[in-house]
Amino acid sequence: MKHVSFAGRLVVVGFGSIGQGVLPLILRYIDVDPAKITIVTAEDRGASEASAYGIRFIRQALTRENYSEILDPLLAAGDFLLNVSVDVSSLALIEYCRGNGVIYLDTCIEPWVGGYTDTSLTPSQRSNYAYREAALKLKTRTGPTAVITHGANPGLVSHLVKRAMLNIAEDTGLDVSRPTDRQEWAALAERLSIKVIHIAERDTQVAVHAKAVDEFVNTWSIEGFVGEGCQPAELGWGSHEKELPSDGRHHDFGCDAAIYLMRPGASMRVRSWTPLEGPFHAFLITHGESISLSDYYTVRREGRVAYRPTAHYAYHPCDDAVLSLHELAGKNWRMQSRKRLMMNEIVSGVDELGVLLMGHAKGAYWFGSRLSIDEARQLVPYNNATSLQVTVSVLAGMVWAIENPQSGMVEPEELDFERILELCRPYLGKLVGAYSDWSPLQGRGQLFPEDLDREDPWQFKNFRVV
Structure with a gap:
């Protein structure tokens, strides 16, 4: 039984263990045309898994310089960007999606490559506290939904x-x-x-x-x-x-x-x-x-x-x-x-x-x-066992976002916990x-x-x- 229908396009950024693990759940529970799904990732890893489902696979790392150019042909208002990557700035993608009317979900707030260990920043500045504070500055209560940090934990x-x-x-x-x-x-x-x-x-x-x-x-x-x-x-x-x-x-x-x-x-x-x-x-x-x-x-x-x-x-x-x-x-x-x-x-x-x-x-x-x-x-x-606890929560967050597409930026604590647990259970x-x-x-x-x-x-x- 499908939980929800989605007529738009879906771009999955990153295709490591979580991307590969969530794809079969998406196809099982979200009524979406596989021809409208595109994977954009920095590595060849997962190419055969994507091919098995007939999903378009683009090997291309997103960087500060190229992410808009790569995403522009793939996304428009009403589409969905699922970010399960590493070394790609969550804040940049959140702003991109908000500006283009795209629904968004990630599992953590990532910096650009090297951000976690950039010693030109103080320990406070390279903390998750700092990344969260920066994300909350983008928070709105309306506009395209952006669910942040919704894997297993956080999420x-x-x-x-x-x-x-x-x-x-x-x-x-x-x-x-x-x-x-x-x-x-x-x-x-x-x-x-x-x-x-x-x-x-x-x-x-x-x-x-x-x-x-x-x-x-x-x-x-x-x-x-x-x-x-x-x-x-x-x-x-x-x-x-x-x-x-x-x-x-x-x-x-x-x-x-x-x-x-x-x-x-x-x-x-x-x-x-x-x-x-x-x-x-x-x-x-x-x-x-x-x-x-x-x-x-x-x-x-x-x-x-x-x-x-x-x-x-x-x-x-x-x-x-x-x-x-x-x-x-x-x-x-x-x-x-x-x-x-x-x-x-x-x-x-x-x-x-x-x-x-x-x-x-x-x-x-x-x-x-x-x-x-x-x-x-x-x-x-x-x-x-580890990845499934993450991927089913990603799926649940996606379903909630599709059901509530104009909720602005939300953290896990702001979602309907009973609906999420119902989907994950x-x-x-x-x-x-x-x-x-x-x-x-x-x-x-x-x-x-x-x-x-x-x-x-x-x-x-x-x-x-x-």
Whole structure:
């Protein structure tokens, strides 16, 4: 059954793991003429997959100098640009689409090539906080819809947070009606006393071939992972936090909902928890939802912040990717000479991706997707467990945008979370909700003394791995 019809043209910019994985979903659920779909990408990768569906494939990198020239013959008012590329400026494409009446969706806010590691910029200027602030300057409430940062995370996880909050409210006997706007959602978060939100993910997928020396292995975009891993570690900074980390910095512009640390996210670890894995150490990789969630759920009274949760990504990638990061860091963040995206060679494993809400009356609550590689392969071709959680959220965002084509720029928190989850649900494996008495203080200070805040377990200093 088709979810929606689209009579216009569709241009897909980038055709790596996410582009290849979302194409069969688009053709399955959006009534669009395949002859009106064009892929524009910098590499030959994916050409055979596009050919199998009869989709036009143009190998041409988009640059500052040529993107308008390349896109002009392919797009006009009422068409759709799906941006799943790396090294192509999201802001440039957003402005292009707005000026030409084109619907737009991306999975993160990308700079032009080299932007994440441009040392002529300060760490603050090359942060996701800065990229989001720049995007929000383009925000309108009317005009062609531009859905920004709508993959799995950022994207899907913002909808999981809302569902998780309503579950906690029901399970704690709180009499609440479904919030209808940002202020009501923030008030509910404050009422529930949610202090910390982790995007807590553990990927256990394993390939038949182990990582080799001088090789970066991952279950999704290697370039994307390394790029964001080299950005500063970033987190939304909650109102309950007592002290700024010694290497923590506030930005001197924008909404002030987040801080950054003076180190790459791929070198920064935190403690987190998922139902299958239990407690684990994770990387504090910067992500857009770390900032947008803390900003969205901020409560202000008399012009001052009265409530805001801490929010950040806590990511344990597949074990070969952990080894790859270790090697990358040892080479002072210089990329390995070989790259391998794990797909057909995966033999087992699960991607457990969800949101961990902490500090409320029941302690900690994880809600999310538990999807195995076997399930992913049965559901959609050209996907693994990690990519399918992203691609189905891309599809859902596209459907919403086509259904709401004149909504201006929107972030994930502004979409109808029930509609998005309805569209995603068949492709998320088991949707699991689990309470836990875990906290970052559990089992601490036994082998050696540690500097901990035992009065408030939800302080960031307790999560941080020193």
